[in-house]
Amino acid sequence: MDQLKVELHQLEMSMSQIESKQPKGDDVVKALEEELEVVKSTDVVDDMDVEALNKIQTILETERSNLKDLKWM
16 A cells, blocks of 8 residues: 555656646747748749749859950040
């Protein structure tokens, strides 16, 4: 009987420790859920966008080079 009381006391202590840690775990889960929503709502660049940006970069670099070579009065 004494052994059961000891085990009951240990279980009660374990429960209180778990319950004290629960709010922290809830906060972590909530923060991760919010971060997931941000990631889900972020626009994704596809291959066509990358190709278009590369073309624009090439054009801009060419124009910059042309401006460097331009003779100002």
